[in-house]
Amino acid sequence: MARVVVDVMLKPEILDPQGQAVQRALPRLGFDGISDVRQGKRFELEVDGPVDEAALARIHELAESFLANTVIEDFTVKVEEVAEAVK
Amino acid sequence: MARVVVDVMLKPEILDPQGQAVQRALPRLGFDGISDVRQGKRFELEVDGPVDEAALARIHELAESFLANTVIEDFTVKVEEVAEAVK
Numbered sequence: 001m002a003r004v005v006v007d008v009m010l011k012p013e014i015l016d017p018q019g020q021a022v023q024r025a026l027p028r029l030g031f032d033g034i035s036d037v038r039q040g041k042r043f044e045l046e047v048d049g050p051v052d053e054a055a056l057a058r059i060h061e062l063a064e065s066f067l068a069n070t071v072i073e074d075f076t077v078k079v080e081e082v083a084e085a086v087k
Numbered sequence: 088m089a090r091v092v093v094d095v096m097l098k099p100e101i102l103d104p105q106g107q108a109v110q111r112a113l114p115r116l117g118f119d120g121i122s123d124v125r126q127g128k129r130f131e132l133e134v135d136g137p138v139d140e141a142a143l144a145r146i147h148e149l150a151e152s153f154l155a156n157t158v159i160e161d162f163t164v165k166v167e168e169v170a171e172a173v174k
Contacts, residue, residue, distance in 0.1 A: 001122070007129050022130065022154070031149045033142070035088070036133035042094050043109070046123035055120070062118045067109070 002051040003080045004059050008068045009040035043067055044080075051079050089138040090167045091146050095155045096127035130154055131167075138166050 010016050016038050023037040043063075047055060060077050068075040097103050103125050110124040130150075134142060147164050155162040 009129065009131065019130070025153075026149070029149075029153060031145060031153075033135045034132050035135050036131075038131040040129045040131070042096065042127045042129040043106075044096065044123075044125040044127070045121050048120045048122050058118060062113070062116075066112075066116060066118075 001049075002047050004045045004047055004051060004056070005078045005080050006043040006045065006059070006063045006067050006075055007040060007078070008043070008063070008073050008075045009038060011072055011074050014072045040073075041067075088136075089134050091132045091134055091138060091143070092165045092167050093130040093132065093146070093150045093154050093162055094127060094165070095130070095150070095160050095162045096125060098159055098161050101159045127160075128154075 010019075018039040019037040022039065023034065026032070026034055026037075045059065047059070049055070056077065056079070063075045063077055064070055097106075105126040106124040109126065110121065113119070113121050113124075132146065134146070136142070143164065143166070150162045150164055151157055
């Protein structure tokens with residue numbers, strides 16, 4: 001079993017009010033030097049069986065049709081180890 | 088300028104209704120072989136200046152105190168290239 005991560009972010013040209021709210025709050029909270037914040041979604045999919053070309057193609061299709069709204073969002077698909085280090 | 092990514096996910100022992108809703112919808116949509124889905128948040132921070140130990144420590148503190156609710160969420164901090172490949 002492997003873990004595949006799909007990251008979905010608003011396209012750069014789309015306004016991101018959530019990210020802006022975070023970015024504007026930072027100086028008030030004592031954190032300077034961060035010029036921009038964008039907020040998006042992260043999906044962790046546990047895939048049964050091997051993650052081969054065909055499986056990745058299916059997940060790409062799934063992300064495109066279902067997890068992301070490709071009119072306003074970009075997405076990336078990455079394979080990750082199951083024994084992931086969590087900080 | 089560098090990009091630092093903070094991923095915030097619910098802890099494994101916390102129920103994730105959003106992820107479950109996605110996971111249950113997949114077979115209906117024709118996608119089999121995915122045994123679990125977890126949904127979380129991804130923050131992309133554009134940092135002015137070098138991302139050294141001190142900057143990362145500050146971002147870690149920021150994520151802990153502000154971006155994640157550490158009672159129910161885990162987070163990871165990663166440095167990413169600015170010239171990121173977007174699929």
